[in-house]
Amino acid sequence: MHVLTMLLPVFLAFALMLxxxxxxxxxxxxxxxxxxxxxxxxxxxxxxxVIAFQCLVIGALLAIIYCAFFILSNQVMS
Known part of the structure; x- marks a missing residue:
């Protein structure tokens, strides 16, 4: 599966929380x-x-997006 299709729910959750x-x-x-x-x-x-908790959730979603695009894409797939 492509990374973008796997991360579509994460992007939607990120936009909703923002x-x-x-x-x-x-x-x-x-x-x-x-x-x-x-x-x-x-x-x-x-x-x-509650505002701080919303910011933490946004940060966690941003970390998932960052991990998928920049860390996992540079690892060798076997």
């Missing part, structure tokens, strides 16, 4: 699903914890 993070920072509220909205002014520490 959109969610951008929307959360733009509106200063995190929509947790099932109608739950976390506002920055109601619980600032929990809000920033």
């Amino acid at each position: 959109c969610k993070l951008f929307n959360s920072l733009r509106t200063m509220e995190v929509q947790m699903g099932m109608g739950v909205v976390l506002l920055r002014y109601e619980s600032p520490s929990l809000f920033w914890f």
Whole structure:
């Protein structure tokens, strides 16, 4: 299989998480699903914890993409 077709779900998850993070920072509220909205002014520490967790997920997805393109492509396939 080609690398791009294998990484398509990772790219989609990466784009979705970027959109969610951008929307959360733009509106200063995190929509947790099932109608739950976390506002920055109601619980600032929990809000920033969720934002940091979203950044960690984006970093993990970026590490998977980096690994697939730059590290695995340089190894000899047997």
